[in-house]
Amino acid sequence: MNKYQYKVQGVDYDVEIEEVEGNVAKVNVNGIRFDVELKQPINPTSSLKKVRVEAPKPVARPAIPTAAPVAAPAAPAAPAGAGSPIKAPLPGTIIEVKVNVGDTVKQGDCVLILEAMKMQNNIESEYEGTVTSITVKQGETVMEGAVLLTIG
Numbered sequence: 001m002n003k004y005q006y007k008v009q010g011v012d013y014d015v016e017i018e019e020v021e022g023n024v025a026k027v028n029v030n031g032i033r034f035d036v037e038l039k040q041p042i043n044p045t046s047s048l049k050k051v052r053v054e055a056p057k058p059v060a061r062p063a064i065p066t067a068a069p070v071a072a073p074a075a076p077a078a079p080a081g082a083g084s085p086i087k088a089p090l091p092g093t094i095i096e097v098k099v100n101v102g103d104t105v106k107q108g109d110c111v112l113i114l115e116a117m118k119m120q121n122n123i124e125s126e127y128e129g130t131v132t133s134i135t136v137k138q139g140e141t142v143m144e145g146a147v148l149l150t151i152g
Helices: none
Strands: 002-008 011-021 023-031 030-038 084-087 090-099 110-116 119-126 130-132 146-152
Touching: 110 146
Parallel strands: none
Antiparallel strands: 002 011, 011 023, 023 030, 084 146, 090 110, 110 119, 130 146
């Protein structure tokens, strides 16, 4: 099993080659499994070299100012994380989170902006309700299908 770290357009990828059979390689990219078809079969013992991969070093991120406390809502709040998830439609980087936990959103409201392939994409709420949790931060890279936030 070989492990590699790549950076493509500023996005880090951890790639692990599990096995190569003929012209099909079974790989994991950031924990997601893919079967990759190669144009030509390779001999994994002769052409792949073992590489020592170190764990990524934590990066200090600037503190994001928090909003002033808000008065408690009249209706009882849903438990944190309860509700329907809003998922990333494609891999990208979170540019801006436009809502906070406890905010009420309507279907179609823009809840965050996701940059993918140099395009800013408004991610809209598919549900009406209260934001019960936000699982991403500005500047974070997400994969397709990752839960961004939940609405209860």
